[in-house]
Amino acid sequence: MFHWKLASVATALLLVAAGSAATRADTPQVAITYIIDHPAIDATRKGIIDELAESGYKEEETLKLHVQSAQGNMPTQLQIAREFAGLGADLLVGISTPSAQALQSAAGDIPVLFSAVTDPVGAKLVASLEAPGGSITGVSDRQPFGPTLKLIKALVPDVKTVGVIYNAGEANSVSQVEALTKELATHGLEIAESTAAQTAMVADAALSLADRADVILIPTDSTVVAAVESVVNVGRKAKVPVFASDTDSVERGALAALGFDYYKLGRLTGQMAVRVLQGESPASIPVATLKTQDLYLNRSAAAAMGVRLSEELLASATKVVD
Incomplete structure (x- = not known):
């Protein structure tokens, strides 16, 4: 009887293990890069994962999730895209234009979603929105510049030249x-451009604008946003107001932003990822964007x-940072 009980226990364990293996094999896989x-990209990533979890796709329970950063290196991003394409994942997600382009190139027939891409048509990700x-x-995350320029003119009435720092190698930024x-031009203002191919070059790019621009406007450029503190430091020392296009940058020292909550x-x-995991084709899902912008202000930066x-x-701001 003792041996029979051992055999029964062993059989039961094998059945449980087999069942678990089957569950793992059937668990959807999503890869995010x-x-x-x-902070803006981090917030976007968290939003995606939270929405998946609330929709029943919870990491380590009902979803196998892979997440990797390219650490600002495009060859690394291309390598990650190739690795993700080989996973047999059900869905690949790229946050930022270069990430989405890398996944699109490597994915083959695997569905791909992008997020925080300003010009998906110009980046040749989609045929149309x-x-x-x-x-x-x-x-x-395309936003109209008109409201931001009105805000700049209201806060800096004598503004004539707006400086912009961007990565000229990123289609989104161009x-x-x-x-x-x-x-x-429609507001009677001029532009002063400064480029930075890497995050380490952003500080020098900001310095080059200190005596050429009345204000600095940071676009939704990952290279520049990753080093927004260096732009803020230049703005504080040179008394050049720094405006951002993402609200997270205001919490990091920019004076103001009229932008999206990432x-x-x-x-x-x-939400779009859930639709794809449930069988909907990306080809039939129009490109989406948020409908409202939030105003963030930073008191200490303004001073x-x-x-x-x-x-x-x-009083009208969504959030005021002290």
């Missing part, structure tokens, strides 16, 4: 600068950069 770590085609769609240049952007991307924030403006 992004070009560099910074309404009908993406292929096996990729996602969420864009597209933004082109759009900004056109918008500036956690909400991630949640929207997560250091010589800008007065009215009580009326402070």
Whole structure:
């Protein structure tokens, strides 16, 4: 009887193990990659994962999740994309333009979602915003520059030249600068450009604008946003107000931003991910974007950069950082 009990226990354990293996084999796999770590991208990633979990795709329970940063290195990003394509994942997600482009190139027939991509058509990720085609769609963070320029003119009435720092090798950023240049002309303003191919070059790029621009506007460029503190330091020392396009940068020292909440952007991307995991084709899902912008203000940055924030403006802000 003792041997029979041992055999029964062993059989039961084998059945449990087999059942667990079958469960693991059937568990959906999602792989997320992004070009560099910074708060806006971190918030986007968290939003995606939280939305998946709340929709029943919980990491280590009902979802196998792979997450990797390229640490600002494009060859590394391409390698990660190839590795992810070989996983047999059900869905690949790229946060930022270079990450999405790398996944698109490596994915083959695997569905791909992008997030925080400003110009998905210009980056050749989709055929159009309404009908993406292929096996990729996602969420864009394209924002109109008009409201931001009105904010800049209200806070810095004597502004004539707006300085912009961007990575000229990133399609997303080039597209933004082109759009900004056109918008500036309608407001009677000029642009001063400075480029930074790597995060380590952002400080020097900011310094080059200190005597050429009345304000600095940081676009949604991952290379620059990752080093926003270095731009803020230049702004404080030179008394050049620094505006951002993402709200997280205000908490890191920028004076103001009229932009998207990137956690909400991630949640929207997560909703799209659920649709794909449930069988919907990316080709039939239009590119989405958030509908509202939030105003973030930083009191100490304003004081250091010589800008007065009215009580009326402070009262209208979504968040005021002290």
